[in-house]
Amino acid sequence: MEPAPVKPSVGIDALSALDVRVGTVREVHDVEGSRKLVRMRVSFGDHERTILAGIKAERRNPAEIVGRQALFVVNMEPRRMMGHVSEGMLFDLGYPDGITPVLAVPESPVPDGTRAG
Numbered sequence: 001m002e003p004a005p006v007k008p009s010v011g012i013d014a015l016s017a018l019d020v021r022v023g024t025v026r027e028v029h030d031v032e033g034s035r036k037l038v039r040m041r042v043s044f045g046d047h048e049r050t051i052l053a054g055i056k057a058e059r060r061n062p063a064e065i066v067g068r069q070a071l072f073v074v075n076m077e078p079r080r081m082m083g084h085v086s087e088g089m090l091f092d093l094g095y096p097d098g099i100t101p102v103l104a105v106p107e108s109p110v111p112d113g114t115r116a117g
Contacts, residue, residue: 004097019075020091020116022106023049028063030056034082038062042072042088045113049074052086058101070103071116 023042031037036054051072055062071091079086091104106114 001097001099016117017075018073020071021074022069022110022112022114022116023072023074024069024112025065025067028066030062031082031084037082037084039084040065040090043112044072044074045111049087050085051088051090052079052081052084053090053092055090055092055101058092058095065103068103068105069109069112070105 021044023044025040026043026048027041029039031039031052034056036056037052038056040051040053042049042051049072055065059065073089073091074087076087076089092101093104094101
């Protein structure tokens with residue numbers, strides 16, 4: 001499989017506007033009525049957030065990511081989905097390319113809330 005084409009260029013200001021942080025997944029719950037969504041409780045050190053992610057169909061047991069660190073966008077506007085509000089976005093790798101997604105994770109443990117960039 002060949003990699004997808006590179007998206008159009010963006011300025012440094014667009015990239016700098018994203019607040020990407022490491023968080024630890026504390027809980028994963030099914031979103032009833034959804035084939036894709038799970039509701040996660042994620043620790044960012046000084047606070048926790050609820051984040052919805054479409055990972056249900058990608059993993060046999062979505063709860064297997066509890067206790068794992070991953071990268072999240074934390075400065076997105078809250079978004080209501082299936083009766084729940086998501087306060088960020090999980091970064092995972094592979095879905096747009098048709099491969100089984102995996103978490104984008106730090107190479108070794110870092111404090112929750114650590115910023116990317």
